[in-house]
Amino acid sequence: MSSAVSVHVSVNGEAREAEVDPRLLLVHWLRDELGLTGTHVGCDTTNCGACTVHLNGESVKSCTVLAVQADGAEVTTIEGMSGPDGLHPLQAAFREKHGLQCGFCTPGMIMAAADLLNRNPDPTEEEVRHGLEGNLCRCTGYHNIVQAVLTAAESEVRA
Amino acid sequence: MTPYVGQAIRRKEDPRMISGRANYTDDISLPGMLHAAIVRSPEAHAAIVSIDKSAAEQRSGVVAVLTGEDMAPDFASGLPMAWDPPGVDINVPDHWPLKRGEVKHVGDPVAVVVAVDRYLAVDAAEDVIVEYDPKPVVVDPEAALEDGAPLVWEQFGTNKTHEWAVGGGDVAAALEAADVVVEQRVPNHRTSGAPIEPRAAIGEPRAESLTLYSTTQIPHIARLLLAGMLDMPEDKLRVIAPDVGGGFGAKLQVYGEEALVLALARRLGRAVKWTESRSEHMTTSHHGRDQIAYVTLGAKRDGTLTGLKVRIVADLGAYMQLLTPFIPELGFPVMGGCYRFDAIDVHFTGVFTNKMCTDAIRGAGRPEATYWIELTMDKLARELDMDPLELRRRNFIPKEEFPFETKLGIVYDSGDYHGSLDRLLENFDIEGFRREQAELREKGIHRGVGFSTWVEVCGLAPSRAVGPQGVGLQAAFWESAMVRVHPSGSATVYTGTSPHGQGLDTSFAQIAADRLGIDPENVDVLHGDTDQGPWGWGTYGSRSLSVGGEAVAKAAEKVQAKAKRICAALLEASPDDIELADGRFQVRGSPDKAKTMAEIAFAAHVPPQELPAEIEPGLEENSFYDPENFVFPFGAHACIVDVDVETGKVQVVRYVAVDDCGPAINPMLIDGQVHGGIVHAIGQALYEQIVYDEDGQLVTGTFVDYALPTAAEVPSFETDRTETPSPVNSLGVKGIGEAGTIAATPAVTAAVIDALQPFGVEWLDMPHTPMRVWNAIHGHGHGNGHGPPSLGEHGMGSAGSGPSSPDEGGAP
Ligand code: FES
Numbered sequence: 001m002s003s004a005v006s007v008h009v010s011v012n013g014e015a016r017e018a019e020v021d022p023r024l025l026l027v028h029w030l031r032d033e034l035g036l037t038g039t040h041v042g043c044d045t046t047n048c049g050a051c052t053v054h055l056n057g058e059s060v061k062s063c064t065v066l067a068v069q070a071d072g073a074e075v076t077t078i079e080g081m082s083g084p085d086g087l088h089p090l091q092a093a094f095r096e097k098h099g100l101q102c103g104f105c106t107p108g109m110i111m112a113a114a115d116l117l118n119r120n121p122d123p124t125e126e127e128v129r130h131g132l133e134g135n136l137c138r139c140t141g142y143h144n145i146v147q148a149v150l151t152a153a154e155s156e157v158r159a
Numbered sequence: 160m161t162p163y164v165g166q167a168i169r170r171k172e173d174p175r176m177i178s179g180r181a182n183y184t185d186d187i188s189l190p191g192m193l194h195a196a197i198v199r200s201p202e203a204h205a206a207i208v209s210i211d212k213s214a215a216e217q218r219s220g221v222v223a224v225l226t227g228e229d230m231a232p233d234f235a236s237g238l239p240m241a242w243d244p245p246g247v248d249i250n251v252p253d254h255w256p257l258k259r260g261e262v263k264h265v266g267d268p269v270a271v272v273v274a275v276d277r278y279l280a281v282d283a284a285e286d287v288i289v290e291y292d293p294k295p296v297v298v299d300p301e302a303a304l305e306d307g308a309p310l311v312w313e314q315f316g317t318n319k320t321h322e323w324a325v326g327g328g329d330v331a332a333a334l335e336a337a338d339v340v341v342e343q344r345v346p347n348h349r350t351s352g353a354p355i356e357p358r359a360a361i362g363e364p365r366a367e368s369l370t371l372y373s374t375t376q377i378p379h380i381a382r383l384l385l386a387g388m389l390d391m392p393e394d395k396l397r398v399i400a401p402d403v404g405g406g407f408g409a410k411l412q413v414y415g416e417e418a419l420v421l422a423l424a425r426r427l428g429r430a431v432k433w434t435e436s437r438s439e440h441m442t443t444s445h446h447g448r449d450q451i452a453y454v455t456l457g458a459k460r461d462g463t464l465t466g467l468k469v470r471i472v473a474d475l476g477a478y479m480q481l482l483t484p485f486i487p488e489l490g491f492p493v494m495g496g497c498y499r500f501d502a503i504d505v506h507f508t509g510v511f512t513n514k515m516c517t518d519a520i521r522g523a524g525r526p527e528a529t530y531w532i533e534l535t536m537d538k539l540a541r542e543l544d545m546d547p548l549e550l551r552r553r554n555f556i557p558k559e560e561f562p563f564e565t566k567l568g569i570v571y572d573s574g575d576y577h578g579s580l581d582r583l584l585e586n587f588d589i590e591g592f593r594r595e596q597a598e599l600r601e602k603g604i605h606r607g608v609g610f611s612t613w614v615e616v617c618g619l620a621p622s623r624a625v626g627p628q629g630v631g632l633q634a635a636f637w638e639s640a641m642v643r644v645h646p647s648g649s650a651t652v653y654t655g656t657s658p659h660g661q662g663l664d665t666s667f668a669q670i671a672a673d674r675l676g677i678d679p680e681n682v683d684v685l686h687g688d689t690d691q692g693p694w695g696w697g698t699y700g701s702r703s704l705s706v707g708g709e710a711v712a713k714a715a716e717k718v719q720a721k722a723k724r725i726c727a728a729l730l731e732a733s734p735d736d737i738e739l740a741d742g743r744f745q746v747r748g749s750p751d752k753a754k755t756m757a758e759i760a761f762a763a764h765v766p767p768q769e770l771p772a773e774i775e776p777g778l779e780e781n782s783f784y785d786p787e788n789f790v791f792p793f794g795a796h797a798c799i800v801d802v803d804v805e806t807g808k809v810q811v812v813r814y815v816a817v818d819d820c821g822p823a824i825n826p827m828l829i830d831g832q833v834h835g836g837i838v839h840a841i842g843q844a845l846y847e848q849i850v851y852d853e854d855g856q857l858v859t860g861t862f863v864d865y866a867l868p869t870a871a872e873v874p875s876f877e878t879d880r881t882e883t884p885s886p887v888n889s890l891g892v893k894g895i896g897e898a899g900t901i902a903a904t905p906a907v908t909a910a911v912i913d914a915l916q917p918f919g920v921e922w923l924d925m926p927h928t929p930m931r932v933w934n935a936i937h938g939h940g941h942g943n944g945h946g947p948p949s950l951g952e953h954g955m956g957s958a959g960s961g962p963s964s965p966d967e968g969g970a971p
């Protein structure tokens with residue numbers, strides 16, 4: 001094991017510092033060391049998206065980012081999505097539209113969808129489907145996930 | 160007040176899951192917890208010559224490195240297999256959590272490394288040097304049955320695991336009486352359950368006892384069987400299934416890794432966690448399907464079906480897991496589909512190969528049966544030059560004849576097959592479609608439609624039919640529920656089922672709430688902890704609602720009856736005069752005389768003067784419910800695809816589903832189950848296949864090669880329902896969790912074949928990858944698996960390659 005490297009990361013708005021093994025994946029740092037277990041691991045090959053978080057406001061697969069690469073950055077995880085006034089519109093829409101079953105893909109889906117809506121606030125169904133291509137769900141068949149994202153977009157656009 | 164049952168109530172599970180506060184097994188971290196990594200065989204069949212642990216043991220932070228021989232004293236028995244059919248011998252080899260002497264498939268575990276950190280454990284596992292002496296490998300189940308084939312298990316002298324048969328009527332006479340007989344070889348290839356949450360298990364020692372946290376669908380069964388393996392009293396083992404991230408059958412298992420972490424925790428006196436990598440899931444979580452059916456279907460010229468004969472070769476892999484040899488047979492009750500026959504005869508042959516075991520994956524036996532019957536019906540329709548839906552209508556068991564006893568002696572509880580097909584055609588204009596199809600063809604767009612009119616059997620249960628006195632599973636399939644009303648009037652329900660995405664926290668709360676006169680918000684549904692409630696059989700086979708939900712209804716009704724007695728005493732009325740209306744227990748005819756559940760529950764716990772001594776304190780009841788019959792959901796699906804004839808790519812453009820699972824408890828949850836099931840089936844039909852090469856190496860070991868459908872590959876779905884109540888349970892419900900998966904593969908395949916009619920394509924084997932479809936269009940191999948096998952696309956030695964008739968293939 002090579003010697004530890006220190007990282008300073010703002011995680012969900014809180015400054016965190018740690019000495020980490022250079023090979024430690026961001027997802028394992030978040031889960032095992034910071035206890036932010038809402039970010040999941042579903043594969044070894046960057047396919048499933050269960051680990052999706054925001055790095056400086058953009059979605060990344062945290063299984064494919066080293067903790068040291070996040071040094072100096074801002075990381076948002078699912079735990080940081082709801083604010084003082086309650087659920088993020090996407091969280092609310094996932095519940096309203098039954099966009100989750102086992103819930104394992106859900107945090108990653110919500111984080112990916114949030115990034116999608118940041119880039120494209122008023123997407124078509126087609127755009128939502130392509131935008132979520134990097135996130136696998138085995139339970140829902142995607143139908144209600146897509147409905148949830150479209151509903152959240154509508155509520156935001158109207159708001 | 161409208162009952163809560165029937166409403167699309169939003170899920171009680173969701174708040175924790177959408178906020179990242181759910182608790183899956185790998186999220187759990189215990190004080191001093193160690194991490195295990197498993198050394199697995201890279202060989203498909205080999206003798207273990209030596210294992211050198213020294214380098215691994217020398218790494219700092221490594222606590223233990225143990226082989227199969229080292230751990231022999233830890234296990235009183237190997238992994239269990241639960242099927243012992245009367246009069247049938249099954250070859251069952253030893254199956255230890257770590258292998259001793261030989262390995263039989265790629266990924267077979269040979270040693271375990273325990274270290275203080277998960278990275279370290281994986282590093283150290285790579286330092287374990289195992290020397291293997293490779294042995295001959297067999298991967299094709301039909302080749303495995305031939306004389307002189309390499310033997311997976313020499314001690315049996317054959318690769319045949321067992322044979323089993325079921326039939327009714329004289330099939331030879333029925334086929335003799337037919338004017339037309341169609342025959343078809345129908346492979347149904349090997350797949351993975353692939354829940355997005357990989358498996359994980361933690362063993363935790365506590366004084367004399369052990370706790371297992373596991374991603375399991377069957378915590379109580381796991382406790383019973385693991386306690387036996389570990390030679391410990393059942394009461395000293397607690398099994399907890401926390402939030403489980405999907406199962407699809409892949410977690411309906413007792414796995415070696417569960418036994419391992421418990422044995423390690425007991426040995427080392429510390430908690431030990433193991434979490435599967437995705438490639439381990441693809442290699443060593445059981446697979447599903449992998450059967451080849453030889454179907455012979457006879458009919459009169461007018462389309463009236465006469466006889467059905469099926470010979471099935473099932474590739475079971477190298478060992479027997481919990482239900483491995485039974486899964487192909489599980490479809491037998493519905494092997495005649497929705498149709499009436501004079502005779503049915505089905506014969507199964509199980510085969511060992513050097514591959515991972517197969518076992519239950521969503522649908523388990525019933526998707527295979529539905530697939531071959533529906534597609535053979537289409538083939539028969541082409542042969543008779545008859546509309547495939549007309550052929551179906553002619554043979555549907557009519558609504559008036561339910562309950563209907565089939566030639567196999569199975570009683571279909573209820574059905575209205577004409578009704579669901581009619582409803583489908585209200586949603587899907589077939590004539591309009593045919594016009595559109597013709598126009599599109601002019602423009603070079605090849606669109607096709609495929610239908611599936613299906614029936615499934617589910618709700619396992621009934622113990623008499625499935626257990627030792629029936630088909631021979633060494634188990635029973637009743638379900639339990641406990642309903643406890645607290646002094647304040649809120650309630651806790653414990654169910655012996657173990658949901659992992661089905662939403663039972665919500666639907667069971669609805670069922671209990673109506674019977675208790677309280678809000679479902681105030682009903683907490685617990686499950687998946689063997690220390691919290693009565694013994695239960697878990698979640699699989701679309702049984703949770705029709706068996707477990709009915710148990711909840713019955714326990715809640717018992718509580719209601721007691722609440723009425725208490726209420727009667729409080730109001731000085733007769734218990735028979737108390738009714739539950741608008742959420743209040745009131746005297747019939749004088750609604751002003753009433754008590755709420757909160758008042759009654761308080762009186763039950765703090766008895767007032769008026770309460771007679773013969774009413775026991777407390778407000779809690781159990782129910783153990785064993786149904787008299789299975790339930791038989793059914794429906795009609797239509798799939799519409801476009802095939803790009805330049806590339807062979809298939810795109811599902813529309814999907815219309817009509818399902819009948821009886822009266823809805825929560826229609827939102829039903830739609831969700833149907834959507835997910837359909838996409839699972841689209842995955843199998845178009846993209847997913849477990850492929851081994853001829854050396855038994857797994858070609859599809861990751862999500863890069865094993866392609867689950869994404870949101871971009873599938874359309875939105877049009878769902879509708881008919882509601883034919885089941886007479887089997889008081890709720891009238893039937894299962895819905897597997898319906899989409901059972902129904903959809905034949906609809907997709909039929910749609911592709913329909914789209915390719917201009918090219919004379921009569922048959923295609925799944926998965927309909929671009930290369931296979933392109934080959935079929937261009938006349939190479941007709942897509943029937945006879946074309947040159949090409950690795951990675953089609954593979955060797957899997958259902959889907961091989962000879963084309965039972966005679967050539969050595970099938971029975
Ligand atoms: S864990 Fe699958 S993409 Fe990161």
Ligand code: FES
Pocket residue numbers: 099100101102103104105106136137138139140355404405660
């Ligand atoms: S909800 Fe289970 S994987 Fe998406």
